Amino acid sequence: MEAALPLQRSxxxxxxxxxxxxxxxxLAFLAVFLLLPLAAVFVEALRKGLGTYVAAVVHPxxxxxxxxxxxxxxxxxxxxxxxGVAAAWAMTRFDFRGKAVLGAIIDLPFSVxxxxxxxxxxxxxxxxxxxxxxxxxxxxxxxxAVPGLVLATIFVTLPFVARELIPLMQSQGSDEEEAARVLxxxxxxxxFRVTLPNIRxxxxxxxxxxxxxxxxxxxxxxxxxxxxxxxxNTLPLHVEILYNDYNYAGAFxxxxxxxxxxxxxxxxxxxxxxxxxxxxxARAGRGH
Amino acid sequence: xxxxxRQTLLGSLLWLGAIGAQAxxxxxxxxxxxxxxxxxxxINAAFAEQYKKDKGDSVTVNASHGGSGKQARSVIDGLxxxxxxxxxxxxxxxxxxxxxxxxxxxxxxxxxxxxxxxxIVFLVRKGNPKGIKDWNDLIKPGVEVITPNPKTSGxxxxxxLAAWGYALRQPGGNDAKAxxxxxxxxxxxxxxxxxxxxxxxxxxxxxxxDVLLAWENEALLARQELGKDEFEIVAPSIxxxxxxxxxxxxxVADKHGTRAVAEAYLKFLYTPAAQDIAxxxxxxxxxxxxxxxxxxxxxxxxxxxxxxxxxxxxKAQATHFADGGVFDQLNVGK
Amino acid sequence: xxxxxxxxxxxxxxxVLTWLGLIVLLPLAALALKASxxxxxxxxxxxxTPAVLAALKLSFGAAVLSAVINAIAGLLVAWVLxxxxxxxxxxxxxxxxxxxxxxTAVAGIALTALYAPKGWIGALLAPLGIKVAxxxxxxxxxxxxxxxxxxVRTLQPVLESLDRDIEEAATSLGASRWxxxxxxxxxxxxxxxxxxxxxxxxxxVGEYGSVIFIAGNIPMKSEILPLVIVKQLEQFKxxxxxxxGIVMLALSFLLLLAxxxxxxxxxxxxxx
Numbered sequence: 001m002e003a004a005l006p007l008q009r010s011x012x013x014x015x016x017x018x019x020x021x022x023x024x025x026x027l028a029f030l031a032v033f034l035l036l037p038l039a040a041v042f043v044e045a046l047r048k049g050l051g052t053y054v055a056a057v058v059h060p061x062x063x064x065x066x067x068x069x070x071x072x073x074x075x076x077x078x079x080x081x082x083x084g085v086a087a088a089w090a091m092t093r094f095d096f097r098g099k100a101v102l103g104a105i106i107d108l109p110f111s112v113x114x115x116x117x118x119x120x121x122x123x124x125x126x127x128x129x130x131x132x133x134x135x136x137x138x139x140x141x142x143x144x145a146v147p148g149l150v151l152a153t154i155f156v157t158l159p160f161v162a163r164e165l166i167p168l169m170q171s172q173g174s175d176e177e178e179a180a181r182v183l184x185x186x187x188x189x190x191x192f193r194v195t196l197p198n199i200r201x202x203x204x205x206x207x208x209x210x211x212x213x214x215x216x217x218x219x220x221x222x223x224x225x226x227x228x229x230x231x232x233n234t235l236p237l238h239v240e241i242l243y244n245d246y247n248y249a250g251a252f253x254x255x256x257x258x259x260x261x262x263x264x265x266x267x268x269x270x271x272x273x274x275x276x277x278x279x280x281x282a283r284a285g286r287g288h
Numbered sequence: 289x290x291x292x293x294r295q296t297l298l299g300s301l302l303w304l305g306a307i308g309a310q311a312x313x314x315x316x317x318x319x320x321x322x323x324x325x326x327x328x329x330x331i332n333a334a335f336a337e338q339y340k341k342d343k344g345d346s347v348t349v350n351a352s353h354g355g356s357g358k359q360a361r362s363v364i365d366g367l368x369x370x371x372x373x374x375x376x377x378x379x380x381x382x383x384x385x386x387x388x389x390x391x392x393x394x395x396x397x398x399x400x401x402x403x404x405x406x407x408i409v410f411l412v413r414k415g416n417p418k419g420i421k422d423w424n425d426l427i428k429p430g431v432e433v434i435t436p437n438p439k440t441s442g443x444x445x446x447x448x449l450a451a452w453g454y455a456l457r458q459p460g461g462n463d464a465k466a467x468x469x470x471x472x473x474x475x476x477x478x479x480x481x482x483x484x485x486x487x488x489x490x491x492x493x494x495x496x497x498d499v500l501l502a503w504e505n506e507a508l509l510a511r512q513e514l515g516k517d518e519f520e521i522v523a524p525s526i527x528x529x530x531x532x533x534x535x536x537x538x539x540v541a542d543k544h545g546t547r548a549v550a551e552a553y554l555k556f557l558y559t560p561a562a563q564d565i566a567x568x569x570x571x572x573x574x575x576x577x578x579x580x581x582x583x584x585x586x587x588x589x590x591x592x593x594x595x596x597x598x599x600x601x602x603k604a605q606a607t608h609f610a611d612g613g614v615f616d617q618l619n620v621g622k
Numbered sequence: 623x624x625x626x627x628x629x630x631x632x633x634x635x636x637x638v639l640t641w642l643g644l645i646v647l648l649p650l651a652a653l654a655l656k657a658s659x660x661x662x663x664x665x666x667x668x669x670x671t672p673a674v675l676a677a678l679k680l681s682f683g684a685a686v687l688s689a690v691i692n693a694i695a696g697l698l699v700a701w702v703l704x705x706x707x708x709x710x711x712x713x714x715x716x717x718x719x720x721x722x723x724x725x726t727a728v729a730g731i732a733l734t735a736l737y738a739p740k741g742w743i744g745a746l747l748a749p750l751g752i753k754v755a756x757x758x759x760x761x762x763x764x765x766x767x768x769x770x771x772x773x774v775r776t777l778q779p780v781l782e783s784l785d786r787d788i789e790e791a792a793t794s795l796g797a798s799r800w801x802x803x804x805x806x807x808x809x810x811x812x813x814x815x816x817x818x819x820x821x822x823x824x825x826x827v828g829e830y831g832s833v834i835f836i837a838g839n840i841p842m843k844s845e846i847l848p849l850v851i852v853k854q855l856e857q858f859k860x861x862x863x864x865x866x867g868i869v870m871l872a873l874s875f876l877l878l879l880a881x882x883x884x885x886x887x888x889x890x891x892x893x894x
Contacts, residue, residue, distance in 0.1 A: 113828030126365030262723025
């Protein structure tokens, strides 16, 4: 016993050293690849002082872009949330032919270049596209108007909620829902009383990610926007405009607004996890 | 959940309504290219004031800016522009090909439908450390040239053609020599941004390169905005006359019932008031009074036109910038 | 498992199929039809031009490399975030999602500002003769940035749910920490790691906004495939643009398929 103690201690300190090294390596990577770009955004934004920052953010065109961005997200995110829940329900609660293909199609938007994901809607609804002439005849504007922005955003953010829910619901299994069924619960009762409480954290997380990406999407939206100042420019497009106006500080100020929004939602998520963390852990434990 | 969903939906409907209401008064959409933002901000305001005085109607001119080719594509695909003011005639020709603009558009307004012109000049760093005076200095080893990509930027096509035209006019110049010259020039290009403003940023903000090939108006503006003491403008011995044209989009204007206003807007660009604004924003005005007023701003440059030198845009585009064309045969970068 | 005991099969699947059909499949069908306009021969001639081939190589090569870097760094970061506690852990955890949230163009501009010769990092690397911005290395950096969250976020839940009993059992049986990791933990993590790898790869191949600012865009050297599409569009050649888009999509899809097969195999391996 007495002889073993120093050995154990040295093994203990060696392990502490490995831990410290791993943590340092991970933090170094995060700092260089994530923290520095974020810091660069805020430093550039404040380069010309707080006055320029505020002026850029409260400019009428910036306000219009903020409103439009929130509007687009407010339509796209709920729709994709409903889609994600339905997809996860179908994929994890039933067996059917072609499930693997369906799974692949749900992921497809991740592998489509943003350049293409705008173009496809132009090919469908543009004046030269499949439905273009019909839409023009009936004076319906999809492309270069709010509906086009919403469509492109929905496409780009489509997989997020489903991606979060499917693995979780797979691992949780359907025992609880089946028990509720046996006890005579209706479909919606099962969903709202059993499933939803079980998946709400993953759902919340999926919605937050979906929302962050919806507000930040640039490439696809740029193709279908038309870039009309004060009317069809979302926040990321407004950033590009300011940047191209040689108003670098203003561009980064508006960009920092987006980064700030993202940090707030992520902070909110972290807070909720921390606040209800024990409950979450209990649930996860029960799931196994 | 469902409650907040309903609220957001209601909220979004309200927004849609608000956007609809904003567009209700008489409005024009001018779809333009990147460097004209500042110019049209002033012109649109001046036009609205003038129109109110003349006709008593209030008119709002909305502006959309982007790469010239991308903007032309948007109009073709249904962006309802009443007028287009783009970087080169080729892009308006593409719109005309789809029947949105009358085929003879370039003859409808004075000076080939270009109310103002520009040319291609060099922007160099303070003191011109590499001693760049003319085009032939650009192919010297160790000189880094910044220009956007001619395949994606209208401005870059003017740059390329200006260099080509210079080489043609040298003693013993011919197409083969010109190709050699342009190839040597692009060998000195380390970065090809997709647009003119991207190149300016690379040169000015990132500190890359010894010389920026740019529209004269861009070079003057960049110097004004980003550092009068840090950059100098060098005018080459000869350059191209850059003619950014304008046109009424017949089909859209007729659909909107805005033909009269849109025509008035385009004609307004030729009035002394608008010509003065053009000069103020570093575009070379045609109007004599405005030209005299801003003469000191613009360096003396001899110019040639694309029609005389290259037989028009269609031919130049097919020879130089189409897939497999001369530009694709060059070996860009080191 | 008893299937179809639960209700809602028709409703959920019907909704999913309709939504996917309208939002994903119909537009992609339009793309495919447009691409067919240049014919198979036309497609082959275009894809085999040296500049397009070089762009193809750069886009896929850099994307694979970035996914490998992300797989290694992501595993490390996920491990550290789940297993160790240290000050600021929650902050760094939240930071992982930043690339999802920051607009791609902003990310591109910020990265270019950092890595340009005058930038914070670029200025440090310049004396060493390392150029990042406006070279293929810059493309790689931007791709690592956009793909990073995928690996961490797919690994984290699996790491959290892993039973520590297995590790303790392995240790008590005399396995070293490293043996425990490579022989016991790694096989369990592999399926999730591969998923993260595949998603990061798919995202990196198509990325435009953040790459375009830092790439340099020199044909044959630092030109990415999405830029080839943009160049076709600039010539008003929609069919050619669509064709390149379809080629990219097909290649990504094949890669994803190969990875999912690999994943199935690795899962079987883990269960064995």
